Amino acid sequence: MAFANEQALELLVTLLPVESPAGTIPEPILTLCKKAQGGGETTVTLRSPGPAWAGLPEGVLPACALRALPLGAPGEKGPATHTMVLMERVVEKHQIDLEKARAAFQLSKREAEVLNLLGLGFTNKKIAEMLYISEHTVKDHIKNIMKKLGASSRGEVVATLR
Known part of the structure; x- marks a missing residue:
């Protein structure tokens, strides 16, 4: 991982199984990156997967959206050399006044x-x-x-x- 802001680091911890070693990249992010490398932007929304994740009871994990974008060197054509993953907490959908x-x-x-x-x-x-x-x-x-x-x-x- 080259860069992660504070909010991303907080979300990363919630996506890891309890006994994960430091520096582990969560499986949902790895899967998303592989899909993005296959061509184009990819988005997924995660909900609490259950009690095995981060020791939290089911439903406690905040839902988050992950968006992966393949990146290449500026001006170069060819396969992506990096993948950018944007992570954001999801708030419930509702009508706005x-x-x-x-x-x-x-x-x-x-x-x-x-x-x-x-x-x-x-x-x-x-x-x-x-x-x-x-x-x-x-x-x-x-x-x-x-x-x-x-x-x-x-x-x-x-x-x-x-």
Whole structure:
């Protein structure tokens, strides 16, 4: 592992079986990386797998989303040389009071539409398809929403509006 922030390290511990040696990469992440190396972005959502993981009772492990993206050297074609894994806690899906959010955070109508679909758990790609805009535009809207809400992740955006 080349880099992991504090939140990722906390999530990694929850994904490991109890007796794992230090530096072990959890099986779900290894599997995800292999799929990503096979071609394209891969996403999976994990729920508490049971009492054997991290000594926690079933249901205690926070759900998390793992997204793996194959990376190669800039400007080079060919197989990926690295895999980036993004880890984020998943908050439960729910409707967001869009009018309240728009007023409180000065969101545009389109930002509110993106926020609603984000709260329902849709990926950037699916949001783009549903709103007939590019995935890049969706990412820009999400960045703007995060800035206006003072949030640092998608999950934090949704949690802020509970």
